[in-house]
Amino acid sequence: MIEVKNLHKGFNGEEILKGITTSFKRGKTNLIIGTSGSGKTVFLKCLLGLFAPEKGSIIYDGKVYSELDEEEQRGLRESMGMVFQGSALFDSMTVEENIMFPLRMFTKQKKAEMLDRANTVIDRVQLINANKKLPSEISGGMQKRVAIARAIVTRPNYLFCDEPNSGLDPKTATVIDNLIQEITEEYDITTVINTHDMNSVMEIGEKIIFLRYGNLEWEGDKSQIFKTDNEAVTDFVYSSNLFKKVRNAQLKGL
Ligand SMILES: Nc1ncnc2c1ncn2[C@@H]1O[C@H](COP(=O)(O)OP(=O)(O)OP(=O)(O)O)[C@@H](O)[C@H]1O
Numbered sequence: 670m671i672e673v674k675n676l677h678k679g680f681n682g683e684e685i686l687k688g689i690t691t692s693f694k695r696g697k698t699n700l701i702i703g704t705s706g707s708g709k710t711v712f713l714k715c716l717l718g719l720f721a722p723e724k725g726s727i728i729y730d731g732k733v734y735s736e737l738d739e740e741e742q743r744g745l746r747e748s749m750g751m752v753f754q755g756s757a758l759f760d761s762m763t764v765e766e767n768i769m770f771p772l773r774m775f776t777k778q779k780k781a782e783m784l785d786r787a788n789t790v791i792d793r794v795q796l797i798n799a800n801k802k803l804p805s806e807i808s809g810g811m812q813k814r815v816a817i818a819r820a821i822v823t824r825p826n827y828l829f830c831d832e833p834n835s836g837l838d839p840k841t842a843t844v845i846d847n848l849i850q851e852i853t854e855e856y857d858i859t860t861v862i863n864t865h866d867m868n869s870v871m872e873i874g875e876k877i878i879f880l881r882y883g884n885l886e887w888e889g890d891k892s893q894i895f896k897t898d899n900e901a902v903t904d905f906v907y908s909s910n911l912f913k914k915v916r917n918a919q920l921k922g923l
Pocket of ligand 1: 704
């Protein structure tokens with residue numbers, strides 16, 4: 670579980686996050702949504718320990734990050750997995766080498782042990798016959814599977830994903846969303862996903878926080894977001910023509 674209390678973060682005197690308080694449960698897919706520039710990425714970077722907040726605290730399963738010493742903070746960061754926007758795979762490494770990379774960086778395991786663990790996660794994300802391929806030789810959906818496998822290979826307690834299905838067709842995007850949700854539940858990980866994708870919201874939004882101008886404007890789940898009266902949220906949700914049509918059809922009882 671991650672608890673965030675009164676989090677403030679700014680740059681050059683401009684406040685970007687203006688006192689966010691929320692919590693993210695273990696085993697659940699937690700989504701951050703909001704308009705462009707609302708502070709979602711800054712918030713995610715604070716959760717990753719990449720930005721130090723000016724005020725407030727982030728508590729990881731009872732451990733207050735700012736109260737840990739350097740080594741404890743490093744240990745905590747090593748228990749985090751990250752799926753970057755656009756996958757961010759190493760072009761010159763095979764799928765298998767990409768996935769083993771965090772084990773090489775953070776553990777002293779022997780090669781056979783690393784290979785064994787890599788193959789376990791390769792099976793879990795259902796990457797078939799891809800071990801020796803380069804990222805350029807596999808599809809975008811498969812690249813995401815590699816990115817997810819690499820993020821979970823170290824058995825993280827926390828998984829952060831930045832736009833994990835950007836650039837994928839809607840069907841593949843849903844498959845990737847569902848894979849992240851299944852893994853989150855199966856391995857009991859606290860997962861936080863930064864997304865613009867309303868399909869993801871509908872599919873895996875077990876907890877959703879909506880940021881607006883650096884404030885937490887609304888929070889709830891996927892069943893509540895379509896019923897809320899909050900104007901900023903409905904503006905955002907129904908900004909796509911497709912969702913507007915669905916809403917109008919619902920209102921007309923079609
Ligand atoms: N390292 C930084 N230094 C200075 N300002 C920054 C830095 N990182 C982000 N900002 C500013 O913080 C604000 C929020 O940016 P952020 O990237 O978090 O928005 P976002 O909600 O993720 O937007 P988008 O959906 O477009 O990715 C922006 O005005 C941005 O310019």
